[in-house]
Amino acid sequence: MEESPESFPIRIHEQGGNNPQYIDDDNLVDSIVRRLEQITPNMSQAPICRVVSTIRDVKPSVYEPQMISIGPYHHGKERLQEMEELKLAFLADFLTRNPKKDLAACISKIREHEERIRNCYADGLRMLDSDSVVGIITIDGCFLVELIIVVSGKAEPGSWARSMVWRFDDIVSDLFLLENQVPFFVLEEIWKTLDCDLAIEADDVLGFRPLRDAGDVNLLNLFIGLAVEYSSIGLPTLDDNSPLEITQQPHHLLDLLHSIIFPRWTPPDDIYTVVNTSHIPCAVELKRKGLKFAKAEHTLNDAFLSFSDRVISMPSVYIFDDTTPQLRNLIAYEQSILEVDYKISSFAAHVDDLIETAADVAVLRESGILHCGLGSDIEIANLVNELGKGVSINRMNVVCGDINKYYNSKKVAWKAELKQNYFSSPWQATAVLAAAFLLLMTIIQTIFAVLSYTRSNPG
Incomplete structure (x- = not known):
């Protein structure tokens, strides 16, 4: 501790x-x-840090690795010890691919970058001595490089790789946790030491799902393929078959996933300005006021919400059992580092606004926006309501202001009340029209009776 x-x-x-x-x-x-x-001098800018308590306390388990530790934060935990032997076996396979590079050379390469490695962690790893830092990063870094080589089918797998196929999805899930990271530049340095031909396709790929081809055979493109294929975040950007271009080296694998969804941004000068972000009513209330929901063609990279002609458009949202850990860790990452945009945090906040109960889930699902793999609408509502807890966003979404302006309009309120009270069903509408017709007939009858009386009694 x-x-x-x-x-x-x-x-x-x-x-x-x-x-x-x-x-x-x-x-x-x-x-x-x-x-x-x-x-640590740069603790506010370090890309790898522990999740803040306000977010962690909502659901602590989604921020902790369940199968394998990567990096120093969860290293040595007893329940993760089984996979330490697997990492050593992968290290041995990696060294076998590099007959000109022994373990001493790898350790020496990592030690050259020890200060830079420490600066990537918010606490500077000040509680660990030099050998501990270099040892952990060397073993975990070589494991990740060997893993991506095997999974991408760029080399024949070793015997230990065959034993972990059935656990691979769980292992990958742990690779995209904020506290379970090593700096990506370390992986690049290890990759440079490779002394084998990776341009060929291996005969035995062990049944791994084929990774999306992201271009030339290099470490970044291989990990892009892994992130796209195995991500549980069903966002439109990840389903698009257009080329994925990452212009900057990611800080780590979670940052890579975020960069695939959103490009890196430059923080504005007024980043610390406090802004009162608008909340919007839930889906049921918006529908009651005559607003409609429609699936948008744009992705989260463009805008989460758009509003025009009484129609709220938003991208498809996919929520499955394994969506929660990656989504929560992406949100935690946005809340921790300045240079990352807060779009997924905004996504969580706005979806939390729209969904309060199971009835709201039904409205969005029937509109073709929400796609779920959970048991019930109540479970989905509870999951979404937890996503926004402890999350802060510091930018105003003007679309919310337009929605609220329409929603609060007295004219709209009057129309909505009229529709709800008198035209909420075909039978009720028929009854209202029949009553109006009878009233009209009564008025006409009364008018004719008055006219008839007037004509018969002119004086």
Whole structure:
């Protein structure tokens, strides 16, 4: 367990006394200096960090690896020890592919970058010594490179790779957790040491699903294929067959997944400006006011919501059993690093607005927007309601303002009330029209009776 930074020395004043029992400015200065030395200079910008408690506490298990640890944060946990032997076996297979590179060369390469590696973690890994950091990163990095070589079918798999096929989906799920990462540049450095031909296709691919061809055979393209094929986030961008271009090296695999969905952005100067983000009513209430929902052609990369001519358009949303961990970790990542846009956080917030109960789920599903693989609409509503907890977004969506303006219109409210009270069903509408017809006939009859009486009594 990580130790907390040294705290201040606390001394108690004597009861009723004018002077403190203990005064020692030098000791206090030394204490604060020691605490300052434990602070990592770039902790607010480090791409790998622990999930903040406000988000973690909603559902802690989705942020922790269930099968395999990658990187230092969950290394050594007893329930993950079984896979440590698998990682060592993959390391052995990787070294076999590199007859000119022994383990000492790999360790030396990683040690050259130790300071840069530490700077990638928010706490600077200050509780780990040099050998621990280099050892963990070397084994886990070589494991990931060997894994992608085998899964992509670029080389014949070793015997240990055959034993993990049935667990591969669970292993991949753990690769996209915020706290379970190694810097991507480390994987690139290890990749550069390879001394074998990866341009051919292996005869035995062990039944792995074929990865999407992302272009030339390089590490980044292979991991893009893995992210697209095995991601449980059914977002339109990932279903598109158009070429995927990642212009910048990702920080790690979770960042790669986020970059596939959204490109990297440059933070605006007013990033810390507090903005009151508009909430919108739930789907049932919006439908009651005459608004309709439609599946949009655009993706989340363009906009989550659009509103025109009483129609709210939004991309398809896919929610399955294994969607939650990746979605929650993407949200946690957005909340932790400045240079990542908050679009998935906005997605969670807006879907949370739209869905309050199972009835809202039904409205979106019937509109062709929501695609679910869970047991019931109530389960989906509960899952979505949890997504937005602890999540903050710092930008106003003007579409929400337009929706609320229409929703709060008195004219719209009057029409909605009229429709709900008198035209909510064909039978009710027929009854209202019949009553109106009878009333009209009664009025006409009364008018004719009055006219007839007037003519018969002119004086």
